[in-house]
Amino acid sequence: GVCEESCTALGYLSFLLCSLECFKDSDYIGQLAIALVDKLKANEYLPRVYLAYFSGAASWIRGAKLTLERLLRGYQVGMQIGDIENAMLSAFSYLIESFIYGRSLYELEREADTYMKQMIEYKQMVPKDLTLALQYAILSLKKGPSLMVCQNVQHSDLLKRAIENNNVPLGFYIYFFCGIESYIFGKYEAAASMVERRRQMEKQMSRRLLMNGMADFFDGLIFIAMARKTSDIKWSVEATNIVSKMESYAQNGTHTCEHKLLLLEAELEKNSGNAMAIYERAIAIAEKNELVHEQAIASERAADFLLRNGDHRASQYYGKAHNLYLQWGAQRKAVHLIKSIPF
Known part of the structure; x- marks a missing residue:
């Protein structure tokens, strides 16, 4: 009954x-x-x-x-x-x-601060520590410091506590955020290391946290960046596996994954004539779904592609990415992008 x-x-x-x-x-x-x-x-x-x-x-x-x-x-x-x-x-x-x-990272920071105070008041330490990990990630994108251990003592202490207490979910989230930040700021080796550490955490979990495809999406971008940088076949294999997984997500009607799949496909596309059209589709669908952060990333990757191919439109796409990062609230990333553009 x-x-x-x-x-x-x-x-x-x-x-x-x-x-x-x-x-x-x-x-x-x-x-x-x-x-x-x-x-x-x-x-x-x-x-x-x-x-x-x-x-x-x-x-x-x-x-x-x-x-x-x-x-x-x-x-x-x-x-x-x-x-x-x-x-x-x-x-x-x-x-x-x-x-x-x-x-908006600005709104999210204010809300995280409010909820964390309540969590402390009601002695809810599990969600408090998880929220703290998120708050450090928000701050790293907005104004710094970086999440990487040598630059952020408080974040390092949180990770140390997670490891000492065998708090696997907290460790997962810390490495998840570290991987995203490292990728966004072009630290691809560090990002790949964070993915490996996060996967070690996942082996201890009864179920994998899918994060609406966001973890696999950034894993794929990281693997593609490493394949491009090192020419090691293992990264290409990993990236191809991620694309297959993202295809499965998209086929199941998960609306947040179509543009993710397209961006990964654009990054892997060998035909330069086809690649730009795929980048533009990824950007358009991310915009339609109001996913400003991933629209920014897709725009930056399109700009990188155009720059590699000597196309003058690269500056236009870098400018678009810069504005989108500011719209998201990732001020530190916007400044980093301006400093990184080679013109």
Whole structure:
């Protein structure tokens, strides 16, 4: 039979199916869980069900607006009914999804600060440390310092605590953010090292955190950059495997992955005549989906491609990337780009 606890079971099943990359099945089960919460007026289960579904399949399929609204709703109801643990986890999930969707880093920094103060007040140290890792990443993109250990003592202390306490999820997120920052600032060897360390963390996890395809996307970009830099065949093989995975995501209707796949394909394209058209499609779809951060990255990669081929349009695309990084709030990256352009 069906009872109030059934909605929680369905929510957790939805989350499990999502981690197994069964996105459409996960979405169907998740919607059943939400419908059951509404039908039974089971508000005491709403925070955990919303957290399971909207940080899982819904974030892949239903889009940013609905995902973020519902995660906030889960946080609010959790605080109202005293389910502080799921409320604070919903707050962190809201923040990480906001980062994945490319929301303004300025807004995100303010919100992270507010939620982290609540997490400390209610002694919710797990989401507090996860939020702290995100906040360091935001600051590294906005104004610095870099996340790399030698430049950021506080970040180094957080990583040390994660390793000493065998806090695998925290270690995962730290290496995830370090890899992204290293890639964005052109530190490809460091980025590849962060990917390897993150993968070591993943081996200790019961399920892989997919991050709406963002982890695989940056892994692919990093591997392509390393293949170009070292001519080592292993990086090309890794990049090809990532493209296959991204194709699977895109075929499953995950709207945030089409432009990611196109950018990876453009970076791998051997025919220079075809490559620019693929870059432009990736940029256009990222813009349509309002993913300003990945539109910026695609524009910068297109500019790099044009520069390598002696095309005067490179300056136009660098300028576009610069403006998009500023729009995202990545002031430090925008300054870095200006300094790196060879003209």
